[in-house]
Amino acid sequence: SQTIHQWPATLVQPVGSPLSLECTVEGTSNPNLYWYRQAAGRGLQLLFYSVGIGQISSEVPQNLSASRPQDRQFILSSKKLLLSDSGFYLCAHGRRGANVLTFGAGSRLTVL
Amino acid sequence: AQKITQTQPGMFVQEKEAVTLDCTYDTSDQSYGLFWYKQPSSGEMIFLIYQGSYDEQNATEGRYSLNFQKARKSANLVISASQLGDSAMYFCAGSTPGTYKYIFGTGTRLKVLA
Numbered sequence: 298s299q300t301i302h303q304w305p306a307t308l309v310q311p312v313g314s315p316l317s318l319e320c321t322v323e324g325t326s327n328p329n330l331y332w333y334r335q336a337a338g339r340g341l342q343l344l345f346y347s348v349g350i351g352q353i354s355s356e357v358p359q360n361l362s363a364s365r366p367q368d369r370q371f372i373l374s375s376k377k378l379l380l381s382d383s384g385f386y387l388c389a390h391g392r393r394g395a396n397v398l399t400f401g402a403g404s405r406l407t408v409l
Numbered sequence: 410a411q412k413i414t415q416t417q418p419g420m421f422v423q424e425k426e427a428v429t430l431d432c433t434y435d436t437s438d439q440s441y442g443l444f445w446y447k448q449p450s451s452g453e454m455i456f457l458i459y460q461g462s463y464d465e466q467n468a469t470e471g472r473y474s475l476n477f478q479k480a481r482k483s484a485n486l487v488i489s490a491s492q493l494g495d496s497a498m499y500f501c502a503g504s505t506p507g508t509y510k511y512i513f514g515t516g517t518r519l520k521v522l523a
Contacts, residue, residue, distance in 0.1 A: 329509050340415075340500065340515035348509055356510075385452055391511075396442050396461075396504070398511055400454035 299324035303388045303401035310408055316361075316375040318404045320388030323369070328390040330371040331398065332363055335385040347371060383408045411436045413503050415514035422491045423522050429476070430486040430517045432501030440506055443477065443484035448498040448516070457499075460484065461506075491521045 300323040310316060322328050329348050333341040343356045345363035353363050360379050364372045371388060388401040412435040422428035434443060441462040447455045460468040460475045468475045476485040484503075488495055501514040 331511070333513075341502075341513040343510065343512070346509055354509075387452075387454060389454075389511075391509070396459055396506075397444070397456050398454075398502075399456070400446075403452045403454075405452070 299390070299392070299399060301388060301390055301399055301401040303386075303404050305404060306402065308404060308406045310378050310406065312380055312408055313377045316373070316378050316382070316406070318373040318386055318388075318406075320371040320373075320401055321369055322371075322390045325369070325390070325392055327368060328392060330365065331389040331391070332371065332373050333387045333389065335387065335403075337384070341387065345373070378406075378408045380408050382406065411438075411503060411505070411510075411512050413501050413512050413514035415501055415517050417517045418515070419518045419520070421520050421522055422488075424493060425490055427487060427489045428491055428519065430488070430499050430501075430519065431483065432485055432514060433481070433483045434501075434503045435482065436503065436505065438505040442504045442506060443475065444502040444504070444511070445473070445475065445484075445486045446500045446502060446513075447495075448500060450497070454500070458486070488519075493521050493523060495519060496521045 302321045331346045332344040347365045361375050386404045389398045414433045444459050445457040458470045458473045472489045474487045498516045500516045504511045
């Protein structure tokens with residue numbers, strides 16, 4: 298079965314500090330990988346998606362970047378966090394040929 | 410551009426009654442997939458149901474059914490026999506096959522009353 302892991306689950310960071318959120322997938326190969334952000338009480342905003350190692354598509358220009366160093370690893374980063382980066386970050390994967398997105402448990406980021 | 414619209418920010422339903430959550434989609438693509446996800450207070454996103462725009466029959470999964478009306482570009486979620494555990498945020502999402510992109514609506518918060 299497929300499993301998607303996200304960590305850390307909760308993070309409190311000061312403004313201007315760096316960020317690294319990690320996501321790994323088990324039980325599938327060559328998945329499509331996604332990072333979404335959910336602001337408090339809001340919907341999901343697609344940030345990045347990746348269809349293969351080193352292939353990153355950015356949906357919204359911002360303070361964040363993503364990398365895919367391995368087939369089943371997707372990392373969300375920032376060099377200097379802003380207050381507006383606070384939110385709930387969800388990693389998801391989609392299997393080739395299948396329609397459904399499967400989500401990780403999420404990482405809640407608070408920037409102070 | 411594709412867009413998913415959920416016009417009900419919040420809904421209440423009495424336990425054991427049915428409730429319909431609205432979703433409309435805006436796309437010029439001939440083929441489109443619609444999804445519903447449930448997000449409890451824990452934050453996890455739970456897949457509920459899917460229907461493709463060319464599917465003949467409305468999808469059903471247990472107490473969930475999708476009332477799909479292609480002419481109106483709507484894909485409403487119907488929850489029958491509501492339970493207290495159904496209280497959560499519900500998100501409609503859409504995707505054009507092969508594009509890898511999934512667009513989500515702003516969600517509807519459902520509260521089931523005892």
